Amino acid sequence: MNAFGIFALILGILLILASFSFLIKDTYSFCKNAILVRLEKKEAIRYAIYAIGSAIGFTLLFLSAFLLHPEWANITKHTTGVYEGESINYVGNYALTLFGSFFFGASLAIFVPSFWIHLAKEKLNDVQKKWVRILYYVSIPFLFFSFWMWSEGLANYLYYPLPNGFAINNDGFMITTSANRAEGFHIAFYGVVILLGALMCLFLSDQRMYRRYHKHGLLEMIFVVAFPAGIIGARVWYVVGNWSREFAHRDFYHVFEIWNGGLTILGGAFFGILVGALMAKYSKKGLDARWTVDEVVPTVLIGQAIGRWGNFFNNEVYGRAVSVDYFRFLPTWLVEQMHISTSGSSSLTAGPGMIYVPLFLIESVLSIIGYFLIQYVVGLLLKKWTSKGDRVGCYFLWYGLVRFILEPFRDSNFNMGTDNAWSICNSLIYVLLGVAIIAAAHLHDYYVKNKKGDFFPLVSAGLLLPTFLFPLLPSLTTSSMRDGEGEIHSYGGYQLISKGETPLFLAAFILLLVATLVFVASYFVLKKSKKAGYYCLLAGAALSFIGTMLYIFGKNVNHF
Incomplete structure (x- = not known):
């Protein structure tokens, strides 16, 4: 029995490798040949043979798992795990694995060339283009369903x-x-x-x-x-x-x-x-x-x-x-x-x-x-x-x-x-x-x-305003800090600012407030001088970035 299991394993692997080697070679040649605009009947038959070879190969591969583990037939119920005590249907799992592996091999051998041709072949006969698209889309659910089948059949023995x-x-x-x-x-x-x-x-x-x-x-x-x-x-x-x-x-x-x-x-x-x-x-x-x-x-x-x-x-x-x-x-x-x-x-x-x-x-x-x-x-x-x-x-x-x-x-x-x-x-x-x-x-x-360009400062200031809502939400701004004893203390909301428990957090809040004011000011400066307004915008952006970084690091620092 074990000898047959090893034979099935080797033959299955060889069939899979051979099928996909020829499949990839033919698909690559077809997609690269700009003259060919359709698959001839002879080529379509070859693709069908590759799909059958892949299906049989995967079936033999998973069949070998059961042949090499005859003790699985004696497992009638779950002895551990989440389903402990529930029964295991060996025959059902055997059949599910074999059917699933067969359809998985066939679906994979259909999906790969149809997907490849769908993406890479620019010039293709309209009728065949339609069929390639159909095969591509249909093979996807079959791939998932057949994967579920064989994986479900093996799951109880892993x-x-x-x-x-x-x-x-x-x-x-x-x-x-x-x-x-x-x-x-x-x-x-x-x-x-x-x-x-x-x-x-x-x-x-x-x-x-x-x-x-x-x-x-x-x-x-x-x-x-x-x-x-x-x-x-x-x-x-x-x-x-x-x-x-x-x-x-x-x-x-x-x-x-x-x-x-x-x-x-x-x-x-x-x-x-x-x-x-x-x-x-x-x-x-x-x-x-x-x-x-x-x-x-x-x-x-x-x-x-x-x-x-x-x-x-x-x-x-x-x-x-x-x-x-x-x-x-x-x-x-x-x-x-x-x-x-x-x-x-x-x-x-x-x-x-x-x-x-x-x-x-x-x-x-x-x-x-x-x-x-x-x-x-x-x-x-x-x-x-x-x-x-x-x-x-x-x-x-x-x-x-x-x-x-x-x-x-x-x-x-x-x-x-x-x-x-x-x-x-x-x-x-x-x-x-x-x-x-x-x-x-x-x-x-x-x-x-x-043709208006002075909107940016006000928009930037408006986008900064929501940041001032974070301290109002304790569940979002709780800062965890360790004292000399290694205990963890939590502070929330404006308590962090008013008590100065986290100086970086306070500095972040002040910087973002200043950045908002700078953006508003730059709106008026731009009307007088574009160069000065540009520097105001840079200053506002820099303050915003630094303030954001201090917000991030301020959650973990309670003193300088």
């Missing part, structure tokens, strides 16, 4: 928590999980997933750029700079937000241990977008920077949707423990993974019949929804009423709202800082920034059209 990476050290090659971290050279799926998300952003953005400029690779240099900038921003934001809780009483080199986790999307997205926008404007001549940023920024939501699955592998940033009955519709492997606790509590699980709310999944789905709403509703259906920059603003607005809604539901062990105010405040800043970008885009177009 070990949890699932692997989250691998390490190579003196002990050799080791598979790691959230409960088993090894020393040495470690590749974490968390980082791999983030990289895949970033590459998906680049791919989607490149396709959008190609539609206008008919050239690929225009964003590669921007990506090479913006992606590391985003990683640095994500780490800086995490360190600043978690300084009191995680870094204040440790050696400073821990700040740089990015491989141990500790990134925040809010900071990473902001820095990555900022650096990318500046490069698009100043390093890429011939590009409409404003249009480019408007096309590219919404794709960040897809990258974030993929990147959030890094939290799944690490068993982190989940919500509170709830009954599994609310989430039985989810795949078994996902539910079992969400049953595991990594919060540092005495219990290793959420409890009998309980799982942690998969906030990563909720945010991932909402990010995908946000992408399609921004790109196709705002970008296409509402195009008549939008300005360049609206979709950038919509990105910040959408993601800020999503995080603002989800943050309070986090398990408290994964809060940023000691009270989670850091993430909530940043979410609100995203919302305000989104509104500001949309308003600025429309006002800019309106005043340029009407």
